Amino acid sequence: MIEFGHLSHVGLRREHNEDTYYGDAEMGLWLVADGMGGHEFGEVASALARETVVREVKSGKPLGEAIRLADEEIIRHSRRRADSLPMGTTIVAVLVRDGRFEMGWVGDSRVYLWNGQLIQVSQDHSYVQELIEQGAITPEQARTHPHRNVVTQALGVTDPASLKVETISGEFKPGMQLLLCSDGLTEEVDDDQIARLLARKELTAQECVEQLILAALDGGGSDNVTVVLVRST
Secondary structure, eight states, X not given: OEEEEEEEEOOSSOSSOOEEEEEXXXXXXXXXXXXXXXXXXXXXXXXXXXXXXXXXXXXXXXXXXXXXXXXXXXXXXXXXXXXXXXXXXXXXXXXXXTTEEEEEEESSOEEEEESSSEEEOSOOOBHHHHHHHTTSSOHHHHTTOTTTTOBSOOBXXXXXXXXXXXXXXXXXXXXXXXXXXXXXXXXTSOHHHHHHHHTOTTSOHHHHHHHXXXXXXXXXXXXXXXXXXXXXX
């Protein structure tokens, strides 16, 4: 059995919410997309990503291929616009079937796995993550780095030949939780605080999501914030 919670909030400093998300327990698909491009462009890009991935997974396409097709759809849509301004989106998606999960991502939206402890499963496609891997900065320094919001991969803006759609699969046993979120959460709430909330068994999945959103707003709410929590019960 699957229980899930979901919520998106514009945050305290933005006028528009360019995040979007999707959740369908029967289909076993959940995703979060964080659009970029300003004005309505980010909203369009994230919505196109959501619609394309849902449609392609329903038709039987593998998750990674569905994400690549979403990239192509955003690029086609962008080229048809009179102003031709680029628009893009990060995406993280999870497919749960037969006691296993498959996840795919591009950008710095994240998936965490909770199994008594918190594990960041996805790896950010970001400038600061590259600096961490080079040993130039620590993860703690990355949280306040002036370029922490610079992504190195995104649907719609990265050259398709260079696009890295990363996928990971694993077991999804009863008691495990998968947390999908935009960087509006991780910008304001550290992993320890996320872990403490996921450990609270008295909270429903929806209540846990609401507490995470409140924590992001309490932390400053500098960006749109979207959280989806999937539990195996």
